[in-house]
Amino acid sequence: MGILEIFKSQKKETPHEFSLKWLEVDMHSHLIPGIDDGAKTLPDSIALIKRLKQYGLRKIITTPHIMTEYFRNTPEIIRMGLEELRLGLQNEEIDIQVDAAAEYYLDEIFLEKVESGQELLTIKDNLVLVETGFINKPQMMLEIFFTMEMNGYKPILAHPERYHYLIKDTAFLQDLLDREIYFQINLLSLTGFYSKPIKHFAEMLVDENKVKLFGTDCHNHRYLDMLETLPNSKYFEKIQEMDILNHYL
Numbered sequence: 175m176g177i178l179e180i181f182k183s184q185k186k187e188t189p190h191e192f193s194l195k196w197l198e199v200d201m202h203s204h205l206i207p208g209i210d211d212g213a214k215t216l217p218d219s220i221a222l223i224k225r226l227k228q229y230g231l232r233k234i235i236t237t238p239h240i241m242t243e244y245f246r247n248t249p250e251i252i253r254m255g256l257e258e259l260r261l262g263l264q265n266e267e268i269d270i271q272v273d274a275a276a277e278y279y280l281d282e283i284f285l286e287k288v289e290s291g292q293e294l295l296t297i298k299d300n301l302v303l304v305e306t307g308f309i310n311k312p313q314m315m316l317e318i319f320f321t322m323e324m325n326g327y328k329p330i331l332a333h334p335e336r337y338h339y340l341i342k343d344t345a346f347l348q349d350l351l352d353r354e355i356y357f358q359i360n361l362l363s364l365t366g367f368y369s370k371p372i373k374h375f376a377e378m379l380v381d382e383n384k385v386k387l388f389g390t391d392c393h394n395h396r397y398l399d400m401l402e403t404l405p406n407s408k409y410f411e412k413i414q415e416m417d418i419l420n421h422y423l
């Protein structure tokens with residue numbers, strides 16, 4: 175090995191200065207190639223996972239959208255994609271644990287799925303990640319949560335800070351908290367990636383200790399570029415001290 179090669183290999187092993195080691199497990203991302211609006215190709219997925227691994231994560235649970243209108247994914251499609259992804263990572267000798275669940279869009283079709291006892295992909299045990307539209311409160315949101323619980327599932331609401339209807343409705347927010355719906359905040363929300371009101375709402379949820387999980391919700395490199403500015407947030411230290419469920423996944 176020449177001097178240059180030695181230098182290069184040493185450089186590769188230098189830990190990345192931005193760290194998510196404290197998070198341990200990222201449980202929200204879109205890294206299975208070509209099945210939603212996240213990573214488009216296998217090399218794309220691998221490059222994103224390489225970056226996430228450099229941050230010091232020990233595990234990634236990736237969560238493709240399942241949305242009737244746009245992303246008609248099934249557990250089979252997701253499992254096949256996961257296999258392809260794992261093989262790709264193995265070939266590139268990238269050693270990190272990667273699992274897959276889903277991010278379910280709350281609608282009537284989802285409710286039917288739960289009612290009829292169809293299999294839901296879980297983050298771990300009975301934990302199911304769900305999302306809603308950003309503007310209007312879904313009519314049947316509480317009914318769907320109730321039905322999920324009746325069927326043994328525990329809902330995790332993805333990025334509550336991004337829902338316009340929730341920012342404006344503190345009574346409904348309290349309703350969800352009273353029902354012990356787990357809140358998962360996107361780390362990017364604290365950087366101001368989405369908007370100022372979303373950032374402030376996320377900060378308030380952190381201040382009030384309402385956050386059970388954090389996720390990257392990584393779709394592409396733009397997300398990670400911005401994520402690396404997270405240490406500029408005055409909440410960066412605080413969130414690392416929180417007792418979050420990510421550690422137990």
Ligand SMILES: [Fe+2]
Pocket residue numbers: 202203204277332391
């Ligand atoms: Fe997502």
